[in-house]
Every structure is written in C-alpha cells, then in structure tokens.
Amino acid sequence: MIEKHELSTVETAETEPVADPGLPEHEPRPTDVDEAAERRAERQVATFFGLSALCTLLFIVSYLVFKVGDEPTVKLGFGLSTPALGATLGLALLLIGVGTIQWARKLMGDHEIMEFRHPGASSQEDRDDTVAILALGAEESGIARRPLIRNSLLGAVGVLLLAPVMALRDLGPLPGDKLFHTIWKKGMRVVQDVDGTPIKPADMEVGQLINGEPAIFFEHDADGEPKIEGVELNQEKAKAAVIIVKMQPGDIKAAKGRENWGVNGVLCYSKICTHVGCPISLWEQQTHHLLCPCHQSTFDLADNGRVVFGPAARPVPQLPLAVDDEGYLIATSDFTEPVGPSFWERG
Amino acid sequence: MTDTIAKSNGKQPAKAGKPSKAGAAATWADDRLGMAGMAKKNLRKVFPDHWSFMLGEIALWSFVVLLLTGVFLTLWFRPSMVEVVYDGSYDQLRGIPMSEAYKSSLDISFDVRAGLLMRQIHHWAAMVFVGSMMIHLLRVYFTGAFRKPRELNWVIGCVLLLLGTLEGFTGYSLPDDLLSGTGLRAADGFMKASPVVGSYMSFFLFGGEFPGSSIIPRLYTAHVLLIPGLLLALIAAHMLLLVYHKHTQWPGPGRTEHNVVGFPMLPVYMAKAGGFFFVVFGVLTLMGGFLSINPVWRFGPYNPAEVTAGSQPDWYMGWPDGALRIMPNWETHLWGITVSWNVMVPILILPPLMLMILISLPFVEAWITGDKREHHLLERPRNAPTRTAVMVALMTFYGLLWAAGGNDIIATHLRLSINQITYFMRGAVFIGPVIAFLITRRWCISLQRHDNETLLHGYESGVIMRDAQGGYSERHLPLPVARAYTLTARDRDQIFVPESEADANGVASPTARKDKVRAALAKYWYGSNIQKPTRAQLEAAHHHAEIEHDHERALENSADGHQFDGRHDVSGEELTTKH
Numbered sequence: 001m002i003e004k005h006e007l008s009t010v011e012t013a014e015t016e017p018v019a020d021p022g023l024p025e026h027e028p029r030p031t032d033v034d035e036a037a038e039r040r041a042e043r044q045v046a047t048f049f050g051l052s053a054l055c056t057l058l059f060i061v062s063y064l065v066f067k068v069g070d071e072p073t074v075k076l077g078f079g080l081s082t083p084a085l086g087a088t089l090g091l092a093l094l095l096i097g098v099g100t101i102q103w104a105r106k107l108m109g110d111h112e113i114m115e116f117r118h119p120g121a122s123s124q125e126d127r128d129d130t131v132a133i134l135a136l137g138a139e140e141s142g143i144a145r146r147p148l149i150r151n152s153l154l155g156a157v158g159v160l161l162l163a164p165v166m167a168l169r170d171l172g173p174l175p176g177d178k179l180f181h182t183i184w185k186k187g188m189r190v191v192q193d194v195d196g197t198p199i200k201p202a203d204m205e206v207g208q209l210i211n212g213e214p215a216i217f218f219e220h221d222a223d224g225e226p227k228i229e230g231v232e233l234n235q236e237k238a239k240a241a242v243i244i245v246k247m248q249p250g251d252i253k254a255a256k257g258r259e260n261w262g263v264n265g266v267l268c269y270s271k272i273c274t275h276v277g278c279p280i281s282l283w284e285q286q287t288h289h290l291l292c293p294c295h296q297s298t299f300d301l302a303d304n305g306r307v308v309f310g311p312a313a314r315p316v317p318q319l320p321l322a323v324d325d326e327g328y329l330i331a332t333s334d335f336t337e338p339v340g341p342s343f344w345e346r347g
Numbered sequence: 348m349t350d351t352i353a354k355s356n357g358k359q360p361a362k363a364g365k366p367s368k369a370g371a372a373a374t375w376a377d378d379r380l381g382m383a384g385m386a387k388k389n390l391r392k393v394f395p396d397h398w399s400f401m402l403g404e405i406a407l408w409s410f411v412v413l414l415l416t417g418v419f420l421t422l423w424f425r426p427s428m429v430e431v432v433y434d435g436s437y438d439q440l441r442g443i444p445m446s447e448a449y450k451s452s453l454d455i456s457f458d459v460r461a462g463l464l465m466r467q468i469h470h471w472a473a474m475v476f477v478g479s480m481m482i483h484l485l486r487v488y489f490t491g492a493f494r495k496p497r498e499l500n501w502v503i504g505c506v507l508l509l510l511g512t513l514e515g516f517t518g519y520s521l522p523d524d525l526l527s528g529t530g531l532r533a534a535d536g537f538m539k540a541s542p543v544v545g546s547y548m549s550f551f552l553f554g555g556e557f558p559g560s561s562i563i564p565r566l567y568t569a570h571v572l573l574i575p576g577l578l579l580a581l582i583a584a585h586m587l588l589l590v591y592h593k594h595t596q597w598p599g600p601g602r603t604e605h606n607v608v609g610f611p612m613l614p615v616y617m618a619k620a621g622g623f624f625f626v627v628f629g630v631l632t633l634m635g636g637f638l639s640i641n642p643v644w645r646f647g648p649y650n651p652a653e654v655t656a657g658s659q660p661d662w663y664m665g666w667p668d669g670a671l672r673i674m675p676n677w678e679t680h681l682w683g684i685t686v687s688w689n690v691m692v693p694i695l696i697l698p699p700l701m702l703m704i705l706i707s708l709p710f711v712e713a714w715i716t717g718d719k720r721e722h723h724l725l726e727r728p729r730n731a732p733t734r735t736a737v738m739v740a741l742m743t744f745y746g747l748l749w750a751a752g753g754n755d756i757i758a759t760h761l762r763l764s765i766n767q768i769t770y771f772m773r774g775a776v777f778i779g780p781v782i783a784f785l786i787t788r789r790w791c792i793s794l795q796r797h798d799n800e801t802l803l804h805g806y807e808s809g810v811i812m813r814d815a816q817g818g819y820s821e822r823h824l825p826l827p828v829a830r831a832y833t834l835t836a837r838d839r840d841q842i843f844v845p846e847s848e849a850d851a852n853g854v855a856s857p858t859a860r861k862d863k864v865r866a867a868l869a870k871y872w873y874g875s876n877i878q879k880p881t882r883a884q885l886e887a888a889h890h891h892a893e894i895e896h897d898h899e900r901a902l903e904n905s906a907d908g909h910q911f912d913g914r915h916d917v918s919g920e921e922l923t924t925k926h
C-alpha cells in the first residue's frame with residue numbers, strides 16, 4: 001500500500017519479538033449498559049450547563065452592583081469588582097467546558113475508529129507531470145531564451161526594493177552627535193530632582209546621596225512656560241540625570257585631571273548605567289559602591305566610578321563640579337564623554 | 348458499531364426524511380462552495396488521544412483568549428505618548444503628569460468595569476501562551492514527533508515561539524509604566540550595542556533619541572496587527588499541516604505506522620477540544636479575577652531618571668537577562684570604535700543562536716542517523732537516549748541562565764553574595780549541561796535495560812516464594828501480551844555505515860570524510876542503546892521460566908491464594924476463609 005514510502009518498524013510479524021495482538025475489544029462504559037447511570041450522566045451534564053447560565057447572570061449582577069474606581073487592593077486584599085466578575089465569568093466558561101467534555105466522555109459514542117495513513121508525497125507521475133508543466137511554462141514564456149528580458153526584470157525588481165527602504169528613512173533623524181552631548185553646560189546648577197532646589201555642599205552629610213538634575217528642567221521662560229517639557233524633557237532627562245554623593249575627601253582617589261572635579265568631598269556622576277542604560281540608584285555608603293539594580297554592575301564612586309563588579313565595561317562618567325557665588329553646586333562643563341550604554345562609533 | 352452506544356444517542360439510525368431547513372441551507376451553500384467532498388473526508392478525521400497532546404491545545408486556546416481580551420483592551424487603550432495629567436479614580440496618582448498610554452491603562456484598570464479583569468486575563472494568557480508553547484515543544488521533541496515528515500511543522504513551531512515572545516515583550520511595553528519603560532530602555536541599549544548600525548537602529552525605532560514620542564504607537568501597531576497577523580497565519584499553517592500529516596500516535600496493540608486510531612473529529616474530538624477551550628478560558632478568567640498581575644498603578648508612570656529595585660521582566664525574558672548578568676564585562680575599543688561583547692554575546696548572538704540550534708535539531712538528528720523514513724509512531728524518551736539527553740542539556744542551560752536572571756533574588760533569599768553566584772553560574776552554564784547530558788543518557792539506557800528485563804523475565808509480582816532450601820525469591824510473572832507488544836513496538840537502531848571509502852578504482856569518494864564523521868556520530872548517537880530482545884531470546888527466556896515453574900509446581904496449591912499468581916484462570920475464584 002505504501003510501497004515507495006518506507007516507514008519505520010518494517011519488521012515483519014515473524015521477526016517481531018511479540019506479534020501485534022490487534023486492537024483491544026471495546027469495553028462498554030457504565031453509561032452504555034446501565035440506563036440509570038446514563039440518565040444520571042445526562043442530568044449531570046445538563047446541571048453543568050444550567051449552573052453556567054446562572055453564573056453568567058451573576059456576572060451581569062456583579063457588573064451592575066460592584067463599583068470599580070478604587071484601589072483594587074482595599075478589601076481583604078481585593079477590591080470586589082474584579083474577583084466577583086472573574087469568579088462568575090470564569091465559572092460560567094468553565095462549566096460549559098466541563099459539561100461538554102463530560103458529555104463526550106460519558107454519553108457520546110466512544111468507539112475508537114481506525115483510519116489508514118496515506119503517503120504524504122505525490123506520486124512520481126504527478127511529479128513528472130508538474131515538472132513538465134513548469135518546463136512548458138518556462139518554454140512558452142521564453143524566459144530561458146531571452147536573458148535580456150529576464151535580467152532586466154530581475155534588476156528592476158531588485159532596484160524596486162530600494163523604494164520601501166527609502167520610504168522608511170523618515171522613521172527617525174540620524175543620530176548626529178546627539179549621543180555625545182547632554183544638556184549640562186558650564187555654570188548650570190545641579191539641583192534636587194524632586195523639586196529643583198539647589199544644593200549646598202555644606203548642607204550634605206558624609207555618606208549622603210542625592211538624585212540630581214540640571215536646573216534648566218525646572219526653569220521657566222519669560223511667559224511662564226517651562227523652558228523644556230514633554231518629549232524633549234524626557235530625552236534630556238534620559239541622559240542628564242545625575243547622582244551627587246558626599247564622601248570623606250581623604251577617601252577619594254581622583255584620577256589625574258579630575259583632582260578639582262569635586263567640592264569638599266562632593267562628587268557628581270551620571271546616573272545612567274554604562275551597561276544598557278538603567279538609572280542607577282542603590283548606594284552603599286560604607287564602600288562608596290553604587291549598584292545598578294538591573295544587572296548588578298557595581299561602580300566605585302571614590303575611585304572615579306570604576307567598575308568593580310558586573311557586566312558594565314566602563315566607569316560611570318563624572319560631571320565636574322564647582323560652586324557658584326551663592327555657594328550652590330554647578331557643573332563646570334558638560335560630561336567629558338558620552339553617557340549611558342556603549343555604541344559603535346563611541347570610540 | 349451499533350451495539351452499546353449510550354441510548355440517548357437515539358436508537359434508530361437516521362433516515363433521509365423530508366429535506367429540513369438545515370438541509371436546505373447546506374444544499375444552498377454546497378451549490379456555491381462545494382464543500383461536502385472535503386467535509387466528508389475530514390469530519391470523521393481520527394484524532395488519537397493522550398494527555399500530552401493537550402499541551403499544544405492549551406497554547407492554541409490561550410492565543411484565542413489573547414485575541415478576544417486584546418480586542419476588548421483596544422477599545423479603551425490609547426497608544427500615545429502625549430503628556431496628560433491624570434484625573435481618574437486612582438487617588439495616589441491624581442494630578443501627576445503621565446503619557447496617555449499609561450493613563451488609559453489606569454482607566455482600563457479603575458474606570459472601565461471588567462477592565463482590570465480583562466487586563467489581567469490578557470497578561471496571564473500571555474504567560475500561559477508562551478509557557479504552553481514551550482512545554483508542547485518539549486513534548487514534540489522528547490517523543491520524536493518532529494521526525495519526517497513533520498520537520499516543517501517543527502520549524503513553524505519554533506518561529507511561533509519566537510513571535511509569541513516578541514508579542515509578549517511588545518505588549519508588556521505598551522502601558523508605559525516605570526517597569527515597561529525600563530525594559531524599553533534596556534532594549535535601546537541592546538540595539539545601540541549592534542555593530543555599525545546600532546545608534547541608527549535606535550534612532551529609527553524610537554523616532555529620535557530615546558525615549559522619543561513614537562515608540563508606543565509603533566509597538567502598538569506591531570502588537571495588535573503585525574505580529575498577531577503573522578501568528579495567525581503560522582498557526583493556521585501549523586494546523587493545516589497537522590491535519591494533512593495526521594496526528595502521530597503512541598504504539599500499542601493495533602496502532603501501527605500505517606494507521607491512526609482514535610476518536611473521530613465529529614463529534615467526540617470536537618466536543619472535547621471545544622470543551623477544552625472553555626476550560627482554558629475559564630481557568631484564565633479565574634486567574635485574572637483572583638491573581639493580581641502587573642499592577643501598573645504601583646510602579647508609576649515612566650520616568651527616564653528612575654528605576655525600581657528588583658525589576659524583573661516577564662518570565663520568558665528571564666534567560667537572556669541571566670546571560671546578560673553573568674557575562675564578563677568585555678568591551679573592545681579600537682580605531683575609534685567600540686565593540687560591546689558584554690551586550691552582543693548574551694543578547695544579540697546567544698538567543699538567535701539558540702533558536703537556530705532548536706530549529707536545526709530534526710535536521711541534525713536525521714543527518715547523523717541517516718534515517719530517511721517517515722515516522723508516525725512516537726518514541727518513548729528512553730528509547731532515544733542521546734536525543735533525550737541533548738534536550739535535557741539544553742533545558743539545563745536554559746534553566747541555569749534563567750536562574751542567573753534572578754541572581755539578586757537568589758542572593759537576598761539565600762544570603763549569598765551576588766559575586767559568588769555570578770562566578771558559580773559562569774562555570775555552571777558550561778558544565779551543568781554536560782553533566783545533565785551524561786546522566787540523562789545513562790539513565791535512559793538503564794531504563795531501556797529495565798524494559799528488557801521486564802520483557803524477558805516478567806514483572807515483579809509481589810509474590811514472595813520460599814524454596815526448598817529456605818531461600819526467598821520474588822515471583823516474576825510474564826507481561827500481558829498487550830503490554831509486551833507495546834514495549835517491543837519500537838525500531839531496532841541501525842547505525843549508519845559509510846559505503847566503502849574508495850571505489851573500485853581507488854578514487855576516494857568525495858564524501859568520504861563527511862561520511863566518516865557521520866559514522867562516528869551515529870555510533871555515538873546509538874552505540875550504547877539497548878535493543879529490544881529478538882523473538883528467539885524472548886522464547887528462550889520464557890522457556891527458562893517454564894522450567895523454573897515446573898520446579899515450583901510442587902508448591903502449587905499449598906496455600907490458598909496461589910491461584911492469583913497470574914498463571915491461572917481466576918474467574919470464579921475467591922479467597923476462602925476455611926483455613
């Protein structure tokens with residue numbers, strides 16, 4: 001029957017250790033032989049369906065009765081609306097499912113039937129015919145005989161692919177030098193990120209960490225409009241967020257050229273992890289270590305933000321600090337290197 | 348087969364009567380569509396039954412649940428990053444500026460009745476969808492269901508797993524809460540680590556610098572249109588191939604490579620599968636009602652300067668995250684360019700590589716074993732020890748990376764240092780799979796040996812015999828024929844042997860070297876397997892047992908109860924109490 005498709009277990013019955021005893025006899029179920037059992041099953045299935053309908057009605061009632069609009073964790077750890085709707089709808093569905101399966105198992109015919117498999121592949125004849133038709137098509141179109149037409153068509157379609165690529169060009173602007181700069185610049189105040197209050201080094205305690213941002217995020221123009229807001233604010237924030245820490249000046253091992261980047265033990269670092277860019281926030285005062293919560297890269301802020309552990313490859317960039325006339329912290333320049341995750345042309 | 352079907356099915360065979368309304372409608376449709384021919388062939392299509400065949404169904408039905416609940420969510424969700432001030436029902440966030448996307452997620456949770464329920468069902472269904480696909484894939488692999496002619500369905504399945512994961516990630520990102528934004532930020536970092544075009548990719552995807560204002564609408568299009576469309580098409584292809592190939596079945600009495608035994612599509616399979624849809628939907632709805640998931644209102648709106656500690660992606664994203672965590676911090680700076688191995692290896696290289704390995708498994712196995720036959724009978728995992736061991740090794744690799752993705756949680760719960768865990772994991776991901784491979788292979792082979800023992804010497808009956816010398820032994824009884832047949836219904840492994848390496852003229856065959864590698868691999872693949880006994884061996888063993896039995900005959904009937912030793916007809920027998 002399946003001659004040209006070899007199938008496995010082709011050993012013949014004589015060589016098989018145990019001969020195939022064939023399909024077992026059909027065993028009748030209780031519901032097949034006992035009319036009482038059959039009627040019980042029938043009632044059982046109908047009860048499932050009836051209860052399901054009841055649950056749907058209760059779902060509608062719950063929908064009308066329970067209010068959402070509260071913190072859904074208030075009563076017994078739950079608001080009432082969601083669990084009530086979930087329980088009623090869930091049971092309504094579940095009961096239909098259970099009832100149907102029960103019906104199939106107990107009452108529908110349970111004779112297993114047998115079907116032969118047929119070879120999946122087409123016959124050699126069909127294959128040959130198809131090849132012949134394809135060849136005929138190729139012949140009639142002359143695609144093989146007219147390479148000029150064929151090649152120019154292929155070329156045209158190839159060139160056509162440039163159109164969608166081109167059309168997608170406006171997905172976004174080119175990076176330009178955006179990744180190399182942040183909004184920080186000489187003289188900009190470093191302020192608290194919560195409310196924009198400026199920071200005096202003397203007001204900080206040793207071991208303290210403050211989340212900072214550039215003052216411009218909180219400034220308004222002459223019309224009282226924020227100088228920077230919306231998308232632009234988020235984009236700048238994603239690069240310019242910083243942390244300000246105070247240490248014993250003696251603990252700090254400033255690298256060459258960074259000796260005067262701090263003010264009385266107050267240093268400022270980028271908050272954006274050099275690994276893949278999570279904002280870093282876990283600070284261990286004792287060790288001066290800053291731990292990124294995303295993949296646990298650890299940076300030593302007493303030692304120029306050096307990586308002491310984890311998958312990040314580069315130190316967190318440091319923002320050079322000074323104080324202005326009023327004694328508040330300011331940046332003396334932008335970061336001297338790109339902040340955040342690495343990218344190819346970063347250098 | 349009219350004997351004893353439940354009476355409620357009707358006692359009389361159906362008779363062609365007056366054309367009914369339904370009949371008229373069917374005629375109308377068939378006049379135009381001509382479906383009766385196809386319906387006739389397929390309505391009684393046979394589906395074999397086994398619990399493990401439900402795993403794929405769970406995946407299918409949870410996808411349907413995702414479509415239904417997803418459409419509900421689209422009615423209120425606004426994929427927009429425009430900043431608005433929240434004025435909804437949730438007190439703690441009122442007056443806070445946030446994106447419209449986040450606000451509409453809050454509205455769905457607090458101001459749309461049944462909205463939170465639908466959000467939670469949707470999220471649970473997403474987890475179940477991906478999880479059941481994975482377990483289904485394991486079932487298919489461990490039972491050899493991926494072999495010819497079903498390799499293409501294996502490939503489709505692997506692509507479905509990839510798309511399901513992407514779909515989950517895009518969905519997770521939509522509400523624009525602090526956690527999902529953090530995930531997107533990491534994705535931005537991954538893209539930037541791509542060689543040459545990284546920063547361009549990032550700028551094009553985000554419509555400018557991260558986070559920009561385009562990413563949520565763009566992900567939304569992918570989440571509700573592009574990826575579901577692809578999923579739907581591939582699932583349809585998956586099902587069509589399934590029907591075309593007919594389902595595999597477990598070997599057993601009367602179940603051969605040439606047939607398929609089971610319940611007909613109409614009505615039993617349809618009722619069971621259809622009922623099962625309601626069961627899956629019902630269970631997911633109960634989960635959505637009672638188990639809180641992704642409470643976005645707790646995390647707050649996305650703020651690029653904030654992060655929460657212990658932030659974790661959805662579970663199926665855990666393993667690349669683990670690889671990312673334990674990767675050494677290698678980066679190359681050369682000629683003004685930066686190559687971030689620390690991101691590229693775990694994220695841009697490893698997951699695609701794993702997918703390629705997964706996809707190629709059927710083809711690699713077929714090449715090594717040289718097996719070009721069709722297979723419609725499933726194999727027990729123990730009867731393919733090397734295959735089973737390969738997957739267990741991959742699972743171990745996956746599991747270890749997944750655990751590494753929770754290294755901070757492990758550290759705090761077990762009070763270990765995160766450094767120790769990381770160093771341990773770096774070694775374990777390489778050594779663990781090898782150990783798992785070797786143990787699994789050995790284990791399978793001993794299980795095969797055990798099967799042969801059972802076949803040859805019978806099963807342990809629990810009857811303890813005392814012989815003339817006073818020694819005790821357990822009586823082994825021969826297996827019932829059906830079980831014995833099922834145990835032997837498997838292939839004898841044939842190890843690939845290369846044809847003579849040089850032809851008659853001494854010209855080396857062009858494939859000689861390849862054949863040699865292949866022969867060596869095939870030998871390793873099958874070499875230590877235990878083959879099923881031959882008929883002669885089985886007969887010899889049974890003959891031996893008969894002789895033993897003769898020796899024991901003296902003991903027969905010495906005590907009541909011996910008639911239950913399986914060698915006697917016990918109908919009508921019962922234990923007597925006279926003794």
Ligand code: HEM
Nearest residue numbers: 413417418420421424452470473515518519522571575641
């Ligand atoms: C295979 C399929 C799918 C998966 C794995 C999936 C996964 C997810 C996940 C994990 C979320 C986050 C849920 C949350 O807020 O906690 C989500 C959100 C969402 N999904 Fe899907 N989804 C799928 C299909 C669909 C489809 C087909 C639609 C619509 C036609 C859809 C519409 C939505 C919408 C509108 C949201 C945002 C709702 C919100 O967060 O408030 N999803 N999806």
Ligand code: FES
Nearest residue numbers: 273275276292295
């Ligand atoms: S983003 Fe900081 S360690 Fe990965």
